[in-house]
Amino acid sequence: xxxxCLNFDCNKHSIPxxxxxxxxxxxxxxxxxxxxxxxxxxxxxxxxxLSVSVSLKEQWLESxxxxxxxxxxxxxxxxxxxxxxxxxxxxxxxxxxxxxRAPEVNAVQRTLVEAWGLIRETFVDPxxxxxxxxxxxxxxxxxxxxxxxxxxxxxxxxxxxxxxGDPFTRIIxxxxxxxxxxxxxxxxxxxxxxxxxxPRTGHLVVLSCIEGSPAARAGIHQGDExxxxxxxxxxxxxxxxxxxxxxxxxxxxxxxxxxxxMKKSSIREVKLPRxxxxxxxISSAIIPHRLPxxxxxxxxxxxxxxxxxxxAEDMKNAIQELENQGVHSYILDLRNxxxxxVKAGLDVAQMWLDGDETLVNTIDRNGNMLPITMxxxxxxxxxxxxxxxxxxSASASExxxxxxxxxxRAILVGHKTFGKGKIQSVTELHDGSALFVTVAKYLxxxxxxxxxxxxxxxxxxxxxxxNSAMEASAKNNNSNKKNSVxxxxxxxxxxxxxxxxxxxxxxxxxx
Numbered sequence: 100x101x102x103x104c105l106n107f108d109c110n111k112h113s114i115p116x117x118x119x120x121x122x123x124x125x126x127x128x129x130x131x132x133x134x135x136x137x138x139x140x141x142x143x144x145x146x147x148x149l150s151v152s153v154s155l156k157e158q159w160l161e162s163x164x165x166x167x168x169x170x171x172x173x174x175x176x177x178x179x180x181x182x183x184x185x186x187x188x189x190x191x192x193x194x195x196x197x198x199x200r201a202p203e204v205n206a207v208q209r210t211l212v213e214a215w216g217l218i219r220e221t222f223v224d225p226x227x228x229x230x231x232x233x234x235x236x237x238x239x240x241x242x243x244x245x246x247x248x249x250x251x252x253x254x255x256x257x258x259x260x261x262x263x264g265d266p267f268t269r270i271i272x273x274x275x276x277x278x279x280x281x282x283x284x285x286x287x288x289x290x291x292x293x294x295x296x297x298p299r300t301g302h303l304v305v306l307s308c309i310e311g312s313p314a315a316r317a318g319i320h321q322g323d324e325x326x327x328x329x330x331x332x333x334x335x336x337x338x339x340x341x342x343x344x345x346x347x348x349x350x351x352x353x354x355x356x357x358x359x360x361m362k363k364s365s366i367r368e369v370k371l372p373r374x375x376x377x378x379x380x381i382s383s384a385i386i387p388h389r390l391p392x393x394x395x396x397x398x399x400x401x402x403x404x405x406x407x408x409x410x411a412e413d414m415k416n417a418i419q420e421l422e423n424q425g426v427h428s429y430i431l432d433l434r435n436x437x438x439x440x441v442k443a444g445l446d447v448a449q450m451w452l453d454g455d456e457t458l459v460n461t462i463d464r465n466g467n468m469l470p471i472t473m474x475x476x477x478x479x480x481x482x483x484x485x486x487x488x489x490x491x492s493a494s495a496s497e498x499x500x501x502x503x504x505x506x507x508r509a510i511l512v513g514h515k516t517f518g519k520g521k522i523q524s525v526t527e528l529h530d531g532s533a534l535f536v537t538v539a540k541y542l543x544x545x546x547x548x549x550x551x552x553x554x555x556x557x558x559x560x561x562x563x564x565x566n567s568a569m570e571a572s573a574k575n576n577n578s579n580k581k582n583s584v585x586x587x588x589x590x591x592x593x594x595x596x597x598x599x600x601x602x603x604x605x606x607x608x609x610x
């Protein structure tokens with residue numbers, strides 16, 4: 100298996116073995132035996148060595164990996180995973196399971212064991228939602244045994260994961276996983292929607308639309324709920340599976356039913372063309388601005404739409420280019436940014452901060468808090484900064500906003516954020532599928548809980564503030580006699596942000 104967790108070392112959790120426990124099933128002709136989770140210290144490092152014994156053929160296979168859970172297709176198999184205890188064999192847990200004769204299901208049984216083991220090792224809740232996780236494996240394997248198709252077997256794995264009570268811990272098929280990786284690569288063919296599961300309701304909601312995309316042109320908005328895709332209800336469907344249904348060759352169409360959150364009960368059907376969608380995480384501009392003193396200044400505007408693999412490098416280039424053009428202040432727009440790679444969010448935060456500041460605090464499955472701090476950081480710029488957020492700002496966006504706000508670097512403007520305070524690892528399994536596991540919770544540097552709460556900005560973009568900002572803008576621009584105003588200059592939250600930057604400039608002048 101290839102571990103794709105780019106954010107943190109997710110392999111430090113130690114798992115208590117359960118000694119002398121045996122679960123047995125009425126034995127069919129074939130059985131799987133799993134002695135699991137033993138510990139032994141190897142070369143003073145925590146490693147896991149998997150030994151698979153195929154008893155009928157007397158063959159031995161051995162492999163070592165960060166996440167290794169074995170599998171075989173003959174009659175009886177013995178699994179032993181060693182970590183760091185001298186009494187490894189004495190603490191073995193043996194579980195017997197039936198082996199399916201259907202090749203497709205037999206392969207998914209291996210995936211089941213891989214997924215189960217990763218959850219057992221790393222899932223943030225060590226009680227597994229107050230259930231016996233070993234017994235859950237037994238039950239799921241028995242339910243899987245009589246099945247005849249891989250799809251039906253995968254449904255059993257998803258059912259097992261759903262008992263954890265965490266919508267972000269999930270498995271996706273190889274095809275869905277390839278689609279998921281596109282978001283980091285930068286190109287796709289689809290309708291231009293970012294979607295996610297709303298944790299309180301389990302419904303699929305729109306986090307954002309890519310500007311100019313088919314979805315945006317059709318009037319689909321952030322917060323709308325997806326009800327159907329091509330006549331298929333989306334109840335219980337994970338976001339990657341829904342996204343896969345929305346994608347397709349450019350020139351084809353897809354029909355969706357959308358519940359308008361503004362009108363609550365209004366459901367409309369929309370036929371969307373699929374197009375080539377370019378996912379560029381960064382856009383920037385210079386907003387000319389007149390201060391209350393009458394002096395003209397330049398504000399650097401940077402829109403960050405997702406935390407992809409290139410986001411940090413693109414952000415660095417954008418800031419340096421704006422610095423070269425002589426800007427005096429910045430607006431960082433994280434509205435409708437659904438998140439992405441946490442590491443990218445932390446890298447971006449360090450571009451605005453100095454010293455050894457704490458960026459985020461993570462809490463592992465044992466309740467231990469681990470602050471993630473900078474080491475001798477040097478900001479690219481020290482110019483005043485306002486960060487704009489809204490209900491579509493989630494996950495890594497909230498980590499970045501919290502880091503800049505709690506360290507006194509930025510003022511937050513906008514609306515309360517989404518509230519996703521959990522971090523997932525992503526591990527590619529042997530069959531090309533991928534398992535997402537919630538491995539940690541996080542708090543902001545000031546120890547504010549974000550999960551299902553969100554971050555409340557310092558200043559909200561209220562109608563009153565908008566009117567005030569527009570009046571100030573009109574006074575400043577009377578002499579310009581412009582016939583039109585750019586979309587940025589007309590944006591209410593950007594106008595409020597500029598007003599806050601004016602206030603910061605006034606404070607600096609007075610001092």
